Amino acid sequence: xxxxxxxxxxxxxxxxxxxxxxxxxxxxxxxxxxxxxxxxxxxxxxxxxxxxxxxxxxxxxxxxxxxxxxxxxxxxxxxxxxxxxxxxxxxxxxxxxxxxxxxxxxxxxxxxxxxxxxxxxxxxxxxxxxxxxxxxxxxxxxxxxxxxxxxxxxxxxxxxxxxxxxxxxxxxxxxxxxxxxxxxxxxxxxxxxxxxxxxxxxxxxxxxxxxxxxxxxxxxxxxxxxxxxxxxxxxxxxxxxxxxxxxxxxxxxxxxxxxxxxxxxxxxxxxxxxxxxxxxxxxxxxxxxxxxxxxxxxxxxxxxxxxxxxxxxxxxxxxxxxxxxxxxxxxxxxxxxxxxxxxxxxxxxxxxxxxxxxxxxxxxxxxxxxxxxxxxxxxxxxxxxxxxxxxxxxxxxxxxxxxxxxxxxxxxxxxxxxxxxxxxxxxxxxxxxxxxxxxxxxxxxxxxxxxxxxxxxxxxxxxxxxxxxxxxxxxxxxxxxxxxx
Numbered sequence: 001x002x003x004x005x006x007x008x009x010x011x012x013x014x015x016x017x018x019x020x021x022x023x024x025x026x027x028x029x030x031x032x033x034x035x036x037x038x039x040x041x042x043x044x045x046x047x048x049x050x051x052x053x054x055x056x057x058x059x060x061x062x063x064x065x066x067x068x069x070x071x072x073x074x075x076x077x078x079x080x081x082x083x084x085x086x087x088x089x090x091x092x093x094x095x096x097x098x099x100x101x102x103x104x105x106x107x108x109x110x111x112x113x114x115x116x117x118x119x120x121x122x123x124x125x126x127x128x129x130x131x132x133x134x135x136x137x138x139x140x141x142x143x144x145x146x147x148x149x150x151x152x153x154x155x156x157x158x159x160x161x162x163x164x165x166x167x168x169x170x171x172x173x174x175x176x177x178x179x180x181x182x183x184x185x186x187x188x189x190x191x192x193x194x195x196x197x198x199x200x201x202x203x204x205x206x207x208x209x210x211x212x213x214x215x216x217x218x219x220x221x222x223x224x225x226x227x228x229x230x231x232x233x234x235x236x237x238x239x240x241x242x243x244x245x246x247x248x249x250x251x252x253x254x255x256x257x258x259x260x261x262x263x264x265x266x267x268x269x270x271x272x273x274x275x276x277x278x279x280x281x282x283x284x285x286x287x288x289x290x291x292x293x294x295x296x297x298x299x300x301x302x303x304x305x306x307x308x309x310x311x312x313x314x315x316x317x318x319x320x321x322x323x324x325x326x327x328x329x330x331x332x333x334x335x336x337x338x339x340x341x342x343x344x345x346x347x348x349x350x351x352x353x354x355x356x357x358x359x360x361x362x363x364x365x366x367x368x369x370x371x372x373x374x375x376x377x378x379x380x381x382x383x384x385x386x387x388x389x390x391x392x393x394x395x396x397x398x399x400x401x402x403x404x405x406x407x408x409x410x411x412x413x414x415x416x417x418x419x420x421x422x423x424x425x426x427x428x429x430x431x432x433x434x435x436x437x438x439x440x441x442x443x444x445x446x447x448x449x450x451x452x453x454x455x456x457x458x459x460x461x462x463x464x465x466x467x468x469x470x471x472x473x474x475x476x477x478x479x480x481x482x483x484x485x
Contacts, residue, residue, distance in 0.1 A: 008035055009042075048309070049344050050099040053144055054110045057093035058188060058241040059308035060248055062297035064088050064115060064258070070292055073209050073262055074201035076321035078117040079292065087116045087358055090297060091311050092188040092240070095127075096147045096156070103240035104229040106183045106443070108132075108174075111193030111215065112313040113295070116358035123317040124213060125337065128185065129178070130194040131424075132278045133171040135413060137332020143168070158450040166459035169421040170279045172467055176425045179443040181436055182221065184229045187243040189254040190222035197315070197330040198276050200323040200399050201262070208265040208400035210275060210325055212282060214289060215256040226443060245300055253298045259289035265400070272418040276327040280424055307354045312341035323399025328413065346370045363391045426467035437474070445478035 006014045014035055021033035029036070051057075063085045070079055078086040093110035094101060109128040114121055134143055146164035150157040165171045177183070185191035195213030202208050224232065232239050247254060261282050263275060273280045301307035316324075316334040324330055341349050347369040349355055350362065367375055367382045381388050432440065444464070451457050457479060465472020 009038055051093075051340065051344065053095050054091075054093040054112075055099040056097055056101045056103070057091050057110065057308055058244050059089060059091040059301055059304075059311060060244060060297040061299040061301070062088050062090065062253070062295060064293055064295050066293040068291045068293065070201075070260070070290070071203065073203055073211070074321040075204045076117075076122070076201070076319055077119050078115055078122070078319070079321070088295065089114045089116075089307070089311060089354060090295075091308060091313065092244070096144075098149075102233040102237040104184060104224060104232045106178065106226070106229070108178065109185060109188070109191060112311075113193075114311070114313060114317075114355075115319075117319050118359040119319040120360055120362075121317050121355070121357050122319045122322060123313045123315060124195055125313050125315045125333065126193055126195040126197070126213065128182075128191045128193055129174060130196055130212070130214070130281050131174050131177065132196060132329065133165075133174045134168060134329070135170055135277050135279050136328050137336070139168070140329075140332065140336075158447050159452055159456070162448055162451045162460055163453070163456050166456045166463075169463050169466075172422055172463045173279050173425040173428065175444070176428050176440065176467070180428075180432065180440045181223050183443065184224040184226070185240075186222035186224050188240050189219045189244065189247060190217060192217055192221065193256060197278060197333075198325040198327045199330075200265070200325050200402075202321055202323065202398075202400045206400060210263040210265055210268055212261045212287075214259045214261070215295060216259060218255045218257060218294075225439070226446070244297075248297060248300050253296055255294055255296045257294050258292040260292055261287040262290060263287055270416075272416055273424075274413055274416045274419050276325055276330075277413060277419070278327060278329040279421070280419075301354075306352075310345060310349070310352050311354045312338075312345060312349050312352075314338040314341065318398050320396065320398045324402075326402060348372045348374075365390070422463065422467040425464075426471065429468045429471045437471075441471075441474045441478050444475050445482055448475070449479045449482035 006017055008014060017035070020036045021030045022028060023030060031037070064078070065085045066079055066082050069082055078084065091110065091112045093112070094103065094105060094107045095110060096107050097105065111126045111128055113124045113126075115124070134140065143164060146160045147156065149155055150160060165175060182191070193213075193215035195211075198210050198212055200208055201211050236242055244254070261284070263271070263282065268275050271282075271286075273282070275282065314334075314337040315330060316338055318324070324334060345352070348371050351371075351373050356362065362374070365382050365384055376382065379388070381390050384390055384392070429437065429440070448457055448460055461472055461476045461479070463472075464475045
């Protein structure tokens, strides 16, 4: 085998990669040393902007296999035949901290999945919780600012966290999830994943259904207490990355079973909860889980930067048979996610290998821009319509149309019979065992007791009391005890 030759970016061979060129022995460096300048200039530019949220992540490749027939509900090709397999890439992440943060922290986990289907890439962007803190995207920047490092102290501040929640009662349900036993997963393998949002499925007949996705871990749920997590962070801040990498390398391939809840579109208007409110769940008694298939992860990325850091997931990447719903948070993310990737990675980020379609070819009139690799040739026109056999529209809608009515303006979400900010949080609390309730209260009180303003503490306690009187009473007593110490 011939020896590989080290070259410059332009392909010229490098004579010496150990010593810079100087003006004589021991003299100053020479500006003409192109190899030195190129190396330093490239090094200065190795990093790209990290994600504002979900910065700290891990990923893996795998496949999704259909196990149950759902063609009565969707015409999506990759869900159309029992036994059909589709290649996938998943990215797990924490939400609030930076790229250098620890894995084993109390935080929601991102669960973003890319299906490389024959009809284009389908991205399903969710979390390990079925609900979220807010229901309108206009509040998202403020929410994240309250959870991120304070501009003055440079750390997450309980005053900011709980002040925002005090003025956002709809967060009570998600807070109860986050502060409960599942708030710190033991690993990415040992947690569920949820689409969280409501999506639309459309079948071949054009009938529309609203759906929620549930990925149930086949490894079983395992979580950490606050004390266990603190100890693990001290031993290995990269614990979840380590666990996922080593499991797949050993051939212990993690898997999840996908279930969906399916609501006929006609039932949405009169459902007891607003079915498009991200702070609410659909009780399984109303819409039982229906099995769809299984997700298996069986290959680690070869390069974390190229395949995990540059992976771009956008919930507006739909395929025929799947589309959006009137979920306001989803509607906001249809813009925000893709826009974030255009900022971080450039307008041609979809041409990167991890983001490009694998089972089909992207064929459109997008041209030029930074890092473009698909510009066409002299025979390809960059406009449409044309008479040169360029790609043309199909006239087949991806999903069923959504009916709209009323006046434009800034409206609150429509109220359904059982809609409030506290009922489902109370239901979740009452499902917990006595030990689970004690740990939940202790976790909440640990942060809330550090807040400097009594009115903020009282507003938050009032939210828990509105969910369940016992819930509020216990939190109040625990906070009082900690503040008196």
